[in-house]
Amino acid sequence: MMLDRILYGGVTVSDFIVSVIILFAAVMIGKAVSLRIRHSLKDKVSKDRLNTISKIVYFLSLMIGFLIVLPILEFRISGFLVAGGILGIIIGFASQSIVTNLISGVFLTFERPFRVDDVVRLGGENGTMGVVEEIKIISTTMRTFEGVYVRVPNEKVFTGNITNFLENIARRFEYDVGIRYKDDADEAMELIKELIEEQPMALKNPEPQVFVEQLGGSAVELKVRVWAPSTEWFPLRMELLWKIKKELEENGIQVPFNQQEVWFKNALQTEEER
Amino acid sequence: MTYLYGTHTPPFEFVERELNLKVLEENESINYTREIGDKTVEKSMFSEDKRMTIQPVEPLNLPKEITSSLLLDFENPIIIDSGMKKKIYATFPIEIAVFLESGSADKPLDIFTLAKQKYTLYGDVKTGTICKYWATQQRTDMPQDIDPIVEGVMELTIINRTNEWKEVTKVVFDAFGMKIYYDEDKVGMKGAMFIKDEDLSETGFSNKPIDENMTKGREIFRKKKRPIKGGSKFVMESGI
Numbered sequence: 001m002m003l004d005r006i007l008y009g010g011v012t013v014s015d016f017i018v019s020v021i022i023l024f025a026a027v028m029i030g031k032a033v034s035l036r037i038r039h040s041l042k043d044k045v046s047k048d049r050l051n052t053i054s055k056i057v058y059f060l061s062l063m064i065g066f067l068i069v070l071p072i073l074e075f076r077i078s079g080f081l082v083a084g085g086i087l088g089i090i091i092g093f094a095s096q097s098i099v100t101n102l103i104s105g106v107f108l109t110f111e112r113p114f115r116v117d118d119v120v121r122l123g124g125e126n127g128t129m130g131v132v133e134e135i136k137i138i139s140t141t142m143r144t145f146e147g148v149y150v151r152v153p154n155e156k157v158f159t160g161n162i163t164n165f166l167e168n169i170a171r172r173f174e175y176d177v178g179i180r181y182k183d184d185a186d187e188a189m190e191l192i193k194e195l196i197e198e199q200p201m202a203l204k205n206p207e208p209q210v211f212v213e214q215l216g217g218s219a220v221e222l223k224v225r226v227w228a229p230s231t232e233w234f235p236l237r238m239e240l241l242w243k244i245k246k247e248l249e250e251n252g253i254q255v256p257f258n259q260q261e262v263w264f265k266n267a268l269q270t271e272e273e274r
Numbered sequence: 275m276t277y278l279y280g281t282h283t284p285p286f287e288f289v290e291r292e293l294n295l296k297v298l299e300e301n302e303s304i305n306y307t308r309e310i311g312d313k314t315v316e317k318s319m320f321s322e323d324k325r326m327t328i329q330p331v332e333p334l335n336l337p338k339e340i341t342s343s344l345l346l347d348f349e350n351p352i353i354i355d356s357g358m359k360k361k362i363y364a365t366f367p368i369e370i371a372v373f374l375e376s377g378s379a380d381k382p383l384d385i386f387t388l389a390k391q392k393y394t395l396y397g398d399v400k401t402g403t404i405c406k407y408w409a410t411q412q413r414t415d416m417p418q419d420i421d422p423i424v425e426g427v428m429e430l431t432i433i434n435r436t437n438e439w440k441e442v443t444k445v446v447f448d449a450f451g452m453k454i455y456y457d458e459d460k461v462g463m464k465g466a467m468f469i470k471d472e473d474l475s476e477t478g479f480s481n482k483p484i485d486e487n488m489t490k491g492r493e494i495f496r497k498k499k500r501p502i503k504g505g506s507k508f509v510m511e512s513g514i
Binding site for chain 1: 337338340341347391392393394395396399400402403404407
């Protein structure tokens with residue numbers, strides 16, 4: 001019969017078909033279990049941990065499938081190890097950068113300088129800034145604020161500067177607000193403090209600070225410092241400054257234009273006076 | 275007199291302070307309108323069971339769900355002697371949820387609040403916790419002048435298990451575990467604070483009403499998501 005036909009050694013066509021079915025079942029079971037885990041833990045475990053757990057479960061299932069299939073197909077694991085060792089040396093020489101990225105990926109997984117959904121900047125002041133989408137074993141993928149997909153090799157991530165804007169749960173921002181010399185700075189500071197108090201996301205503690213920073217050339221310069229939850233920092237920063245400006249103006253306090261007094265040695269004359 | 279809390283059958287209306295809540299029946303639909311100040315929410319629904327339950331819920335949904343912790347800041351510090359157990363009354367903010375009687379506990383039709391919204395940080399920026407903030411007075415007897423659509427009454431038992439007197443200025447709870455009870459004109463819950471060590475206190479809630487004949491409210495967050503670790507207790511390690 002066709003199924004009893006020997007392919008090699010003692011392995012028949014039916015052995016081969018059984019092996020394919022087992023591997024297919026291992027893939028399906030792995031996917032089903034990891035999907036089930038994702039569903040049941042999605043509200044209880046962070047996204048990146050959930051990714052790691054589901055990947056481990058999936059690859060574990062595949063590995064079990066392979067371990068069942070190998071004896072059926074008469075593959076000896078010891079042979080694999082020798083072949084794998086030689087192959088490893090060849091691949092090692094041929095793909096140094098891949099291995100470096102892989103090792104960097106492993107270190108990143110252990111060190112965890114950022115997590116999925118964190119807002120980070122990778123590589124100095126002019127580096128790539130965006131939301132971490134996935135931390136893979138070779139590379140890290142990000143979505144910039146313009147919606148662009150960026151893939152950064154893990155070696156660059158690991159050896160470069162990493163700024164994580166969500167690592168700490170609260171973050172401070174500050175404004176410089178200038179008022180006219182004839183305005184009451186105490187009143188202005190009180191109005192700004194009251195306005196900050198009305199903002200739910202402006203934290204009560206650490207306390208916001210409003211003080212006279214400098215007596216400038218054209219204005220009394222006030223410094224305003226506010227702490228906010230890191231996730232809400234930017235929306236609050238965007239809206240508060242304009243609110244401060246409107247609040248001050250509604251109370252007769254104005255942000256002055258730059259001014260300069262010029263003194264002339266001789267009195268100026270109009271055309272008619274000449 | 276129409277009380278806000280409880281189960282209502284349309285049509286009904288509730289007007290108090292800046293809140294104007296109106297539910298009307300039109301043909302087969304239920305038209306829900308809620309106004310607070312200049313903000314209006316309107317919804318139309320189709321349901322066999324038209325009854326609605328309005329009740330206080332955990333103050334964690336508004337303006338945005340960003341924390342599970344609630345910090346009560348006492349106006350004056352409470353000083354409690356070594357080994358002493360003392361019951362005090364404070365207030366806590368509430369949010370009000372409207373549920374379709376046939377709907378799920380974690381999917382309210384609407385949530386609103388008349389309480390002041392404010393957040394604070396407990397601990398430092400690295401290891402601390404963002405908390406919903408509420409300033410409260412503390413009293414030794416149950417306050418009677420509390421507006422139940424703004425705030426609730428917390429019966430807080432403080433137990434000092436250390437060998438020295440302690441000064442308590444604030445208390446932080448994991449509000450996912452809040453057990454809110456209500457009746458027509460009162461909202462309340464029971465909490466406890468165990469001062470265990472120099473820098474360690476534990477807080478939690480008791481599943482009992484502060485008064486007889488109060489109804490247990492639905493717990494949105496317990497149904498919605500309960501983190502695996504942490505339970506419903508909060509460990510205060512950054513000062514009391």
